[in-house]
Amino acid sequence: MSESNANWWAFSIDPEARAERIHDSPTGEREINPVLSGGRRDLTYHSYLALEKLLQCQIPTSKTPDERIFIITHQMFELAFKEMIFDLAVLTKTFIQLLALHDGLDFLKTAIGTERDFWLPPLTASARIKFSCKELMPMIMRFLLNKGEEETFSGIEFYKFRNNLTPASGFQAAQFRLIQRAFGKSNLLTVHLFPSQAFRGTYGETGNKEELTTVIDKLILQDDLKTALPPETSETAQIAEFDDLAHRLLSRLPSLGEGAPRPIPIPLLREDLVEHNIENFRKILIHQRAGASETRALLDREQKAVEQFGQDLKESAKRENERRNGLNSAREGAFYLHTVAPEAPLAKIMNRLVSADVALHGAHEESFLSLHMKVARENLREVQEHAKEIGDPEPPIGTGGGGIPYLGFVMRNLLPLFPAFIAYRDLEDTPVLSWVE
Numbered sequence: 001m002s003e004s005n006a007n008w009w010a011f012s013i014d015p016e017a018r019a020e021r022i023h024d025s026p027t028g029e030r031e032i033n034p035v036l037s038g039g040r041r042d043l044t045y046h047s048y049l050a051l052e053k054l055l056q057c058q059i060p061t062s063k064t065p066d067e068r069i070f071i072i073t074h075q076m077f078e079l080a081f082k083e084m085i086f087d088l089a090v091l092t093k094t095f096i097q098l099l100a101l102h103d104g105l106d107f108l109k110t111a112i113g114t115e116r117d118f119w120l121p122p123l124t125a126s127a128r129i130k131f132s133c134k135e136l137m138p139m140i141m142r143f144l145l146n147k148g149e150e151e152t153f154s155g156i157e158f159y160k161f162r163n164n165l166t167p168a169s170g171f172q173a174a175q176f177r178l179i180q181r182a183f184g185k186s187n188l189l190t191v192h193l194f195p196s197q198a199f200r201g202t203y204g205e206t207g208n209k210e211e212l213t214t215v216i217d218k219l220i221l222q223d224d225l226k227t228a229l230p231p232e233t234s235e236t237a238q239i240a241e242f243d244d245l246a247h248r249l250l251s252r253l254p255s256l257g258e259g260a261p262r263p264i265p266i267p268l269l270r271e272d273l274v275e276h277n278i279e280n281f282r283k284i285l286i287h288q289r290a291g292a293s294e295t296r297a298l299l300d301r302e303q304k305a306v307e308q309f310g311q312d313l314k315e316s317a318k319r320e321n322e323r324r325n326g327l328n329s330a331r332e333g334a335f336y337l338h339t340v341a342p343e344a345p346l347a348k349i350m351n352r353l354v355s356a357d358v359a360l361h362g363a364h365e366e367s368f369l370s371l372h373m374k375v376a377r378e379n380l381r382e383v384q385e386h387a388k389e390i391g392d393p394e395p396p397i398g399t400g401g402g403g404i405p406y407l408g409f410v411m412r413n414l415l416p417l418f419p420a421f422i423a424y425r426d427l428e429d430t431p432v433l434s435w436v437e
């Protein structure tokens with residue numbers, strides 16, 4: 001933890017401790033508004049919000065006006081991600097505290113109870129997570145939409161600075177990867193799927209340039225690797241395991257008992273779906289080579305890439321199915337919560353988290369990933385068209401990780417295989433997320 005973040009992580013869910021002020025401490029926490037001599041204090045709006053630093057962090061590469069909103073939009077996202085990670089920390093702490101109640105009756109009373117002092121922090125935290133994913137992020141993304149009467153960003157202007165940014169890519173949004181891991185997607189993120197040439201070339205990494213990479217590889221994340229894969233001692237280590245933690249909590253709840261209705265079983269990843277996805281991946285490669293001469297070397301490389309991706313996805317699906325096979329009691333507990341205490345704070349929190357996952361990762365039109373893809377696709381299309389129009393022989397290549405076809409494939413084909421909090425979803429109906437498109 002950097003010292004400047006020490007106050008941020010010095011939070012408590014304990015009702016008494018929550019109201020304590022932060023004082024200077026050897027672990028780096030700083031008292032922000034100390035009482036000075038004569039009882040005076042000198043905090044200002046500017047110093048409380050660290051505006052001196054915050055407003056010096058926007059450093060464009062060009063004189064293009066639209067580059068400013070490009071930076072600000074991304075920074076607003078990073079702040080929203082930071083808050084989401086923090087809110088996940090509040091939920092993590094709450095769930096750990098619940099699980100520490102060894103007496104079964106105590107545990108059940110608190111878990112399905114409504115004690116205000118205990119539930120307020122996770123209730124507001126889960127509402128913020130849902131709000132960020134469903135409302136805020138789509139709204140912020142709208143700044144970069146280059147379409148329609150009210151366009152707020154221009155692909156023609158983007159053309160003027162895009163090449164200055166190579167090889168930086170949204171792939172390197174490490175906080176987003178941590179959130180995806182908290183939402184049960186760790187198994188998916190280990191799949192080698194994306195081309196690595198641009199990154200290997202520009203970051204001077206050794207290794208075969210043709211090899212595929214994962215988005216949580218050091219090659220992609222560089223110094224931010226520890227954000228996505230926090231070391232055990234880190235404040236955020238447990239957040240990466242949040243999906244498992246939520247399932248552990250659900251598994252401590254009772255089942256409805258004999259003769260009562262039962263939830264439909266948790267679906268397993270079927271082999272034919274995995275094979276279908278491997279074939280779809282092959283289609284992306286075939287589509288991308290359109291027009292190129294089909295040399296033996298190219299076809300061999302393609303075959304190797306499909307094999308690598310296929311092997312990884314099969315292993316991921318196997319690990320995921322093993323995990324799901326261990327979630328039967330979490331499924332029973334989820335059904336109990338959903339049936340016996342649907343208005344309890346814990347049920348509200350779980351509902352909000354499921355909605356947040358759908359809003360962030362779903363393939364429907366308003367999801368964050370859908371909107372992002374629309375913004376990315378439309379801008380890159382305009383950049384290319386403009387380059388052609390002005391006769392640029394080397395139009396900006398976009399980012400390095402394979403671009404739109406990969407984004408679409410992940411969103412439509414892969415992410416639906418790894419929904420968050422699987423034991424709590426679709427308890428009575430068939431899955432709402434279509435498995436493949």
Ligand code: HEM
Pocket residue numbers: 073074077078141144158169170171173176215369372375376377379380398399400401402403404407410
């Ligand atoms: C003009 C605007 C944008 C364009 C053209 C764009 C383009 C892209 C492209 C092409 C990729 C695929 C990675 C690659 O090929 O290297 C990508 C990935 C990504 N971008 Fe953007 N992007 C834009 C705005 C944003 C914004 C505002 C965010 C907010 C954080 C963002 C976050 C991401 C994330 C998280 C990924 C990884 C997605 C995944 O793996 O599913 N992008 N972007």
